[in-house]
Amino acid sequence: MADSKKYTSKLSGKRILVIGGSSGIGYCVAEASVESGASVIISSSNETKIKASIDNLLKTYPSAKDRVSGYPCDLSSPSLEFTIEKLLSQCGGKLDHIVFTAGGKPAIQKIEDATLEGIQKAAMVRFNAPLLLAKQARKHMNAGPAASITLTTGAVSERPYKDWSVIAGYASGLHGMTRNLALDLAPIRVNLISPGAVLTPLWDGVSKEYVDHFTKMIKEKVPTGEIGRPEDVAESYLYVMRDWNCTGSVISTNGGLLLT
Template identity: 40%
Template structure:
């Protein structure tokens, strides 16, 4: 029985998992899940204080799984376009640590307040979003073959969002990048084959950042999320993290968008829309 159980539960044991955007929200939950599966985890984020806090929390929660060099962190600013290629290579080299990376998960996003209206967007704001959500994952993919074997046992998982398929009013400035990530993923799945490339598309997920952004509107937003959901609730990072685990573990899935949104795309709701930042 032990051997049979390890065939499934042990699929990520001792695999090197790099999580870009792993200091909070969905990325942090993926880091927790990977540690629970006895993977070697590297989290990357733009804020050094948040990174240090995240690593400390993970070590406290998973002392045995994170012992020695099984958990580490590194900073990277995905919006720094001039140094992006150098920084990406540094992160990949750090994660590989003289060996090879097995899985890369990118959940990083420009977690700003709800997107500006069409009349309020600026070239600068669009460029920053583009760098983080589209350009950075593409540059990671460019350099991955130096640090990751292109085999079906390995994977890259990107992140889009349900707004790309069912936009609420005011999301014109953002949804193009969500769709672009999904389209780019299909090209990368071809160019990097047999390395697997997929996308997770979350719906409304309550993270620490979203809580802060909603502030006094939090309770109202939660009720609206419940009304839009076929499962009667908003998403949690812990639930959505399961989608990333599946895409890492299923060696026969590539070129796929995995939806995790509580049935949002199957549900029609009249009335006001929730305007918060998706992961």
């Protein structure tokens, strides 16, 4: 009798769109999904990065040639909703899961330096895009609890940091957005992943001095003594895709940061 794969095959044959999938956590979600037998569509604002990511995936999983594709999508565009609708249409056919890990350079600044323009700009990718994605997604997805949308926030939504007020406002707002979307889009499931500190390319635009200070502070605080790795955090996204009973939930993966 052949070995059963009741659990490890739950994503096999599924169609998964990973927005922000060309690097960091998103890339690892895409990688893990391909390894699980899914067909994966990667999207980010940079077409060159998408191609490089697809090439890297196919080096690791050459047999997945027909299961990996990608399309650019600039979530900072003034015509944001049109851009999202175009991406979803390009995917062709119905999607089973959408994972949103896109983000921009962290808008870390003193509150006295905040401007209306800067606050609104910080919302585009982190808050406006997930909401408009949810608006457009239903008609491009299979119906039922087997389908899901997974959004991404951060530990700052659960524990404040000095000079992070702009980001924290949107990060915390995603908690409420997720719970309401789980009702509005039902039976499609909607969940939220809340990573702690994870070193990804999003930090490339932040000064080395700040990153070094922040990294040292986190390592001294968390019980694990380590900064999160994208490949470990990616497991939380796979979990909520696989668990048909999980919706409106926030999954924290932060090395125990909230305990200290």
